[in-house]
Amino acid sequence: MTPGRPGVARAPETLPVIHGEDVHGRRMPVFADRDRSLVDMLERSRAHGDRVYLVCDGRRVTFAEHYRMVAALAGELRDRYGVGPGDRVGILAANSIEWIVTFWATASLGGIAVAMNSHWAVGEIAYSCGHVRPSVIVADERRRERLAKAAAEWPAARVPMLAIESDLVDIGAAPGAAESPGVRLAEDDPAVIIYTSGTTGKPKGVVHSHRNLIAARDFYRYNDAAAAAAGAPQSERRYLMTSPLFHIAALHNVAVPRLDNGETAVIATGRFSVDRVLELIEREDVTHWTGVPTMAHRLLEEGNAAGRDLSSLRSFSLGAAPTPPAMRAALRELLPQATSSMVATYGQTECATAATIATPAQLAANPRSVGRAAVNTQIRVCDDDGVTVPDGVEGEVCVRGAVVMLGYWDDPEATARTIDGDGWLHTGDIGVLRDGELEINSRRSDLIIRGGENIYPVEVEDALDTHPGVAESIVFGSPSAEYGQEVAVVVVLRDGAEADHDALRTHLAGLVAGYKIPSSWTVSTEPLPRNATGKVVRSAFT
Known part of the structure; x- marks a missing residue:
């Protein structure tokens, strides 16, 4: 056992009360007994005293x-x-x-x-x-x-x-x-800006309020209480953090809830390494780990659990990108002790935490399900006019609740396009509701999700267009067993220009993050295909 663990933090024995309150002028489900700011949460954390909050290197x-x-x-x-x-x-x-x-x-x-x-x-x-x-x-x-x-x-x-x-x-x-x-x-004072890829080529700053982060914490508070009420063991919990803190997966869903609950966050540093993660799980008695499908793929491909004591790990879940059913099945075989907690969730940066959650039983019945709306969240599916469609009919997934962002920093137009007058966040994702369970049929059409990182092609295209030899380009996602998707590009050079993919890669290196740089390159002098209105036919490449 690891030193420095006096006492045991326990989940509440009764379910928190949820009722309706006006949030931004609209009636929404919220927790009746909640903190009103992160300052309240920070002050209460003093009661945890000599318990260990953070472990790192x-x-x-x-x-x-x-x-x-x-x-x-x-x-x-x-x-x-x-x-x-x-x-x-x-x-x-x-x-x-x-x-x-x-x-x-x-x-x-x-x-x-x-x-x-x-x-x-x-x-x-x-x-x-x-x-x-x-x-x-x-x-x-x-x-x-x-x-x-x-x-x-x-x-x-x-x-x-x-x-x-x-x-x-x-x-x-x-x-x-x-x-x-x-x-x-105040609850709706802004607390953090998290950047997400932008459809216009520049990242957008998602503004989350104190209310948003507390609602994210309360999502876990309710689930913990429900598990306790169902008889789940309430021994000490230790959470492994492998996602970057500039993502909600780490900040909102590990660092913040653990401070409130008096539990430990074990921070993995450096590039993701399966051996290092397995060593941390064993050495630090990690009980909970939420990763992304890329990590799960590497765990299945590279993970050598022989001789490792991973018995402490009783919960493993995946987020940030769709998880193939075959991968979930393989993970159940590798980590049988965590099978009962292998869930699927749906959300995006504009929400502070998961908007839906699917239990193992729901996934067994319908592998495409991402579950039902979280207790403090509302879900609907609407048509192009914003009208709710009947059960079983495909449409755009919309989310409302205390988890929805305040808006985009210094971008009221983009905020108005995303959050309608009734407070519904239009996700841009296409899905269907069946008896209250959500299925996601497709992501935003152009979005590339590489290893849990969102990449809009226009970001990379705009950067390529600054090269003097580039006439035009198109960036798109190509399937990848490891990352889910890789970034691919077709570059059309100007007449007389000479530039190979190495030169173009070097040009991009100072303009966009490394994970956005394409791994697959086609350099051509032939114009990109266009439709009758002059728009590039993106579907020809995907």
Whole structure:
């Protein structure tokens, strides 16, 4: 057993009460007994004391230590950089204890944490700086180099910076009692900006409120209570974090709920490695792990569980991309002790957590099901005019509830296109409801989902078009057993231009994140096929 585990955090014995309240002027299901801000949650976390909250690269941080670190950093952000309610604090770093501390310190001041994608290239970093105009950026060493390059080329990127390896190394170490600022906040004050790929070629900043993150936590609170009521064992739970913190899978669904529940988050660092993950599960007695299908594929292909004691793992679920039924069946054979908890969920960044959840029994009856609406969420399927379609008829999936984002940062037009006047989030996904269970028939037509990362082709196409030798291009997804989809491209060169895929790849490297760079290239001089209106026939490539 791992040291530093006094006591056991337990799920509530009774189901939380859900009732209707007005949210943004519309009646929605919410938890009656809930926190009103992340500050409330942070203050209550002090009661967990010497229990371990975070494990990362051999370090262990208790809830008491975490609170002191948060209070100390909040004071630094406030006193040195003037961070207060509504101010943005960028976080540009790989997963770490300091990433999470920065998030909570920003929230305690009423600021807005900006979860910058740690894979971003220099140009993407500069765009985000100009987009949200942070008061300060907390960055690790590897990203500081990119930030410096961005600042040299774009004035908007010349932002004050705190270095994780030096400025935060002893944060909270000073003796004496520490108190967080304790700012009073409203439920619908913004708390975090999470970037998602944009249909117009630039990433969109999804704004989640304190209400959104608390609703995400309450999703787990209800499920934990339901499991306890059904007789599920309530021994200590330890959650493995393998997704990046700039995704809701890690921040909203691991870091935040664990602080509230007094449970441990075990942070895997570096590139995903099956051997390292299996070693962490065994050494840290991990009980719960939510991954993406790419991780599951590697686990099945590369995983050598022989000689490993994985008996602690009793829950394994997948999100971020569709999971083939055959993969789920193979996982049940590999991890039989987690079979009863292998669920499927549906959601997107614009929701703070899963909008639906399918139980193992539902998946056994219908492998295409993504389940029923979560208890604090409403689901409907509508036609092109926004009218609800009958049961069994295909249409666009719409979501409403306390988990739905406030909107896109500084983009009211895109927000209005996505959230209608009745508060329904139009996902762009096509599905069907059958007796309350949702099936997803297709994703947004152009979207590529590579290893759980969303990529809109126009992002890559726009970057390619800045090369002087490129006349036009089309980017699309191609099937991949490992990643679900890979990025493929057909590039048409201008007359007389000479450029091979290596030169074009180098050009892209400074403009888009590495995972967006195509793995399959076709370089041609033949124009792309177009329809009668002049639009490229994208279906010819997919």
